[in-house]
Amino acid sequence: MSAKLKTAVLGVSGYSGLELTRILERHPRLEKPVLLRRECGDGANDLAEIFPELSGNGGYPLRALSWPELKRQGVRLLFLATPYEISRSLVPEAIAQGMRVIDLSGAWRLKQAQHRAIYSFQDDDHVNTASLTEQAVYGLPELNSDRIAPAELIANPGCYATSVILALAPLLKAGVVDRERGIISDSKSGVSGAGKSPSTHTHFVSVADNLSAYAVFAHRHLGEMVEQLELDDEDLTFTPHLLPIPRGILSTIYVRLKNVTRPAEIESIFRDFYSPKPWVRVFATPKLPQVQYSLHSNYCDLGFCLANDGQRLVLISCLDNLLKGAAGQAVQNMNLMQGWDQREGLQ
C-alpha cells in the first residue's frame, strides 16, 4: 500500500479550519496534518486551547508557517482556510515551492474581472497571480472532476454558491429552464457562514428570534454562481438571509421551465446527473430536504416541487455550510486530486 499523504492547514482557528482539522485527522490515507498559525495569531500553541472540544486527543500543536520546514516534513498539499487577502498573497509562493493548494477563500474562484471587483485585491497587474487566476480550478467535484484531478490550485467554492449551482446545473445543462424569465435563489444560512469574528451582526441577541436579508443583489458568491452556470449577471437574483442557527444552508430556488413538464421528468434530470455522484442526494417529490438532514454530513440534498401548471418549479437545496460548503468539499477535492474514492474520510 502506498505511503500516506502529508498535508498542512493554515487558518485552523476559524470554523471551517476546525472542521477541516477534524476530518484530516481521521482520514485513513493521511498522516497527521501540520497545523499552521498565522503570525498575528492569538498565541495559542495548541488548537485545543482555542477549541476545548479537541482536548483529550493527543494534542494539536500549532506551528508557524515556514516554507523550508514544510518542505522538510514532506508536505505536498496545503489547505488554506484564511481570509482571501492572505490566500492571495501566499498561494503564489506555495505553488512555487511545489505544493498543490486547496484554498477555501474567495481569492481564486472568479475568472471574470468584473466579478472579482467585489474583492479588494488588485491582481491582474502581476504576471504570476494573473496566471494563477487563470489556472485555478473551481473545485466543485460534481461539475469539474476532470479538471480537479490534475489541478495545482483548487478554488474551493463558496457555501451559498455550492447550494445554488448544484441545484441549477442539471436543469440548465438539460436546457429546460426559461432563462428569459429569470432565476431566483432565496437562500438562508446559519451564522457560522459569517465567520468567527465578533460583530454586532453576529451577537446572539441580534440573531436569535430574528431573520434578516442582507447583501441583496450584491453578495460575493453571486459571481461564482453566474460563472459556473454560464449565466448572464441579470439572469440570477440571489438574496441571502441570516438564520438563527449555527450552521446549515437552505436555498429555495425559483425557475420557470420552457415547456410544460411532469415531475417525473424533473426527477430524471436530477437522478441522471447525480446518480454516480456520492455526495448529492435527490429527494423524490413531494419530499423536500430540510437543513437538519444534511447537518454534520458532506451531502448536498436536492428536492423540488412543480406547480400544477407544469412550468413553475421550486427547488430546495440544503447543505452544511462548513462541510459540503467548505471543509468537506475541500477534502472531497483532495480525494479527487489523489485519485481516491470521493467518500474517503468523509463518512
Place this chain on the structure above:
Amino acid sequence: MSAKLKTAVLGVSGYSGLELTRILERHPRLEKPVLLRRECGDGANDLAEIFPELSGNGGYPLRALSWPELKRQGVRLLFLATPYEISRSLVPEAIAQGMRVIDLSGAWRLKQAQHRAIYSFQDDDHVNTASLTEQAVYGLPELNSDRIAPAELIANPGCYATSVILALAPLLKAGVVDRERGIISDSKSGVSGAGKSPSTHTHFVSVADNLSAYAVFAHRHLGEMVEQLELDDEDLTFTPHLLPIPRGILSTIYVRLKNVTRPAEIESIFRDFYSPKPWVRVFATPKLPQVQYSLHSNYCDLGFCLANDGQRLVLISCLDNLLKGAAGQAVQNMNLMQGWDQREGLQ
C-alpha cells in the same frame, strides 16, 4: 364620554387568543372582555391556569358560551380565535343574535369557491352561510377601511397573507409590476403560526437548528393573496418556511417591473400609499426590515432593494404573526368598526 364597549372572545387558549386577551384588557375604550371557552376545553376556570404569565392580575375567568348570557351582559362584539370549523358553525348564530363578529380563522376570508375548496367545509348549500360568505369583509385596514367600518362580519386576514398583500398592493395599484413575469413570495414564519397543538412538526428538536419549506404551491393563505390583489392564481408563487423562532414573519418578495425605475420612485409609491396609515412603516433603501423590529408590535415593516437594472425588485415585509398577523389586526379592525383611532389600545 361614551360608554365603554363590551366584548367577548372565544378561543382564548391559543397563542392568538392570549395576545388578543392581553390587548383587550388594556384597551382604554373597552370593558373587561368576557372570555369564553369551548365546551371541549381542558377544564380550566381561569385563563391564568393555562397561561401562568397572566397570573397576579386579578383573574381571567373563563365562561361557557351562552347566547342569552352574552346578551344579558351587553356584548356587542364577538372575537373568534377558534379553528375555522367552529367559526363556520358559530358565526351565523352570533350575527342572528345581533352581534358583530371579528373572526380570526380562515372561515370567511375567501370569496371564490375554488379557493375555499382548500378548507373542508361545504357551505354554499346553506342560504345563510352563502350569504355571510358574501357579506364578510376581508379585514385588512390598509386596503378595506371603508368596508370594515360598517361591517357585521370581519374575516381577519391570515398572517402570511397580510405580509404579502401589504407589500404588493401599492405596486400593483400603481400598475408598475410586470405580472407576466410572475410574482414570488418566499415567506418564513415562526412556530406560533403553526398553532399550539403539539405535533412532530412543532417538537423543539424538529424545529431548532433547522429550516424547512412546506405546503409549496398549496398553502391556504394563497387564495387570500390572489383574491385581495386581484391576481390570477398562477401569477403568484408562494413558498412558506418554518423558522426556528417563536414568532415573526419575513416575506421576501420578487417582482419584475414593467419599466426601468429608480429607487426613489418605488419609495414614493409606498410612502404615498401608506403615509396616512399608522401601522405600516416604510424603510428607506438600503435599510431593510428584520423580524426583530416589528416583534411585539402591530407594525408591518416594508423595505425594498432594486437591482441596478432598475427592473428586478426585492421586497422585504416583516410583521409579528400574532399581532399584525392576527390579534393586533383584529383590534385595529375593531377600532375602525367603532370609529376610533386605529392605534387605540395597540401602542
Place this chain on the structure above:
Amino acid sequence: MSAKLKTAVLGVSGYSGLELTRILERHPRLEKPVLLRRECGDGANDLAEIFPELSGNGGYPLRALSWPELKRQGVRLLFLATPYEISRSLVPEAIAQGMRVIDLSGAWRLKQAQHRAIYSFQDDDHVNTASLTEQAVYGLPELNSDRIAPAELIANPGCYATSVILALAPLLKAGVVDRERGIISDSKSGVSGAGKSPSTHTHFVSVADNLSAYAVFAHRHLGEMVEQLELDDEDLTFTPHLLPIPRGILSTIYVRLKNVTRPAEIESIFRDFYSPKPWVRVFATPKLPQVQYSLHSNYCDLGFCLANDGQRLVLISCLDNLLKGAAGQAVQNMNLMQGWDQREGLQ
C-alpha cells in the same frame, strides 16, 4: 393635576437603555424624556437609527450631555444606563446640579469596601464619592421602599441580585434558614445580561446550543446579595450561567431550613412578605415559575419545592433581566421617589 415630570436618560444605546426609553415614553406622568448620548457615541442623531424598532413613532433625538441645557429644560431626574466608570464620574456633578439620579450600573450599590474591590474604581479617597457611596440607596423597592422615597441617588440593583435577594429575603427575615448549612444560588441568564458589545462570548455560534458557567465564586453581583441579605460572604455560593436565550433569568436557590416545615408555612412566609407588593408573584406549590412567564413584564416570580424531609428547600426565582432586573425596576424606583403607584407606566 400636577405637572408632568421631566427626565433624562444617558446611555440609551444599550439594551437596558432601550427598554428604559420605551417605558419612559409611555409613562403617563412623564414628559417626553431627554435622551443623551455619550461623546464617544457612534454618531447617531436619533435612537431609531440604532434601534430601527423605534422608527415610525415621531423620533427619538439624541442630545449631547450638557448640565446647563438639562437645567434649562427642567430635568429633575436623571437615569444613567452607562458603564459603572461613567456613572462613578458623572453622578457627583449631577447631584451637585440638584438632580436626583437613578443609576443602573454597579457603581453605587456596595457599601463594604471589600465588595467594591471587584470594581476597578478607587473612590474612598474622594470626599464626595465616599459620601455619595454612603448616601446611595439600594433601589430594591420590595425591601427598601422607605429609604427609596426620599433618596437623591438610587443604586438600581443588578439583575442576578434582584432574583436572588427577592427569593431569600422573606425566609431570612423569618429566621427559618439554617445559614450554617450554606445557601446556594445556581442562576442562569439570557445573553442581553452580558451587554451589547460584541465579543467571542456573545457570538451566536458560541452561545446557541450551549450552556456555560462563568465567574464562579467571583461575580460582581455577589457582594450586593450578601450586603442586602446581611450574610457573611461564605454563606452564599453563587454560580451564574449563560443561557442560549436573549433575555430572562432563572435562579434555582437551595437552602436548608432549621426545622422541619410544611409547604404551607413556606408559602405563608412568602405571601405575607409580598402580599401588598405588586411586582412579585408567589406561585403555589407545586407550580413553579418559568423564564417565559415574566418575560416582557416587571414581575419577579417566586416558587418553591420542599423535600419530603421538610428541610431541603428549592426556590425558583424568575424575572426579565432588562425589566425587573434593570429598566423596569428603575421606573418602579422613580414611582416610589415621586410618590406614585409602583405600577404606574409598567403595565
Place this chain on the structure above:
Amino acid sequence: MSAKLKTAVLGVSGYSGLELTRILERHPRLEKPVLLRRECGDGANDLAEIFPELSGNGGYPLRALSWPELKRQGVRLLFLATPYEISRSLVPEAIAQGMRVIDLSGAWRLKQAQHRAIYSFQDDDHVNTASLTEQAVYGLPELNSDRIAPAELIANPGCYATSVILALAPLLKAGVVDRERGIISDSKSGVSGAGKSPSTHTHFVSVADNLSAYAVFAHRHLGEMVEQLELDDEDLTFTPHLLPIPRGILSTIYVRLKNVTRPAEIESIFRDFYSPKPWVRVFATPKLPQVQYSLHSNYCDLGFCLANDGQRLVLISCLDNLLKGAAGQAVQNMNLMQGWDQREGLQ
C-alpha cells in the same frame, strides 16, 4: 482476525435509537445491525423514511421482532432503546434465547425496591424478573468495568445520572466530601432527553426563549445516583431543568469538603481516577467544560472551581445526553463485553 459480531436494535425510531444505529453501522467490528421495529410502529419499512438524514446510504430496513429469526441470523447481542415497560417484558425472553442485552431504558437500573417504585412496573412477584433485576449490571464503564465485561444484561445508565455520578464518584471514593452538609446537583438538559413524542412541554414555543425546572426531588434518575454513589436518599438534592437546546447536559454540582483543600488536590483526585479511562476529560481549573465541547462525542467533561475557603466546591459535568448519556455509552459497554478497546467505533 475474529468474525464480526452480529447485533440487533429494537426501538430505532427514537433519538437514542438513531444515534445507536449510526454508531453500530460504522463500528469496525460489527456486521450491519438488524433494525427491529415494534409491532405498534408507524409502518415504515426503512429507517430512512423516519429519519431522512439516513437516506443515500444503502438503506436501513426495519424488521419485525422474531426470536427464531434473530437466532437464525446469529444475533448475539441485543440493544433495547425502548420504553421501560417494553424492556421489562422483553428482556427475560431475550436472555432465555441466549442473547446478551444492553437496555437503554430505566427498567433494570435500580436494585432497591423503594427506588424502583417510581416506575410503574411490579416485578418482584416474578422469579425471573426479580432474578434479572439482581443480575443486571449498571453499565457505567468508568465504575463497573469488571462486572460489565461478563454481564448478560446491562442496564445502561440514565443521562443525568451519568453526568452526576461521574462527577461525584472520585471525590466520594477519596472520602473528601462532607456528606452531612448535603450534595446538590443542579442539572440542565436539552430537549431530546424528553423523548420524541410531541407534547405541550416539548412544543417549540414552550421551550424556546425559556428555562424551567421540573420533577424537583422526584426525578427517576435520582435513585440511580444514590445507589451507585452509595448515598442515602436525603444526601443528594437533584433539580433537573429543560434547556432550549436540542441536546447536551450540564450539571452544576455543589459539595462541601471535610477539610480545607487546595485545587491541585482536587485535580489529582480526578486525574488519578480517570487517567486510564478514555471517555472522561478532566479540565484544569480555572477552565470549565461547556455543553458544546462534548456535543456529538462520547466524552463526559469534568471541571471544578474551589472557593477561597478551600471547602466549597463547584463541579461542572457535561456530556451529550444521546451519546455518553445513552447510545455512545451503550456501545462503550458492548466494547467492554467483547473485550475490545473502549474507544472502538466511537471516534
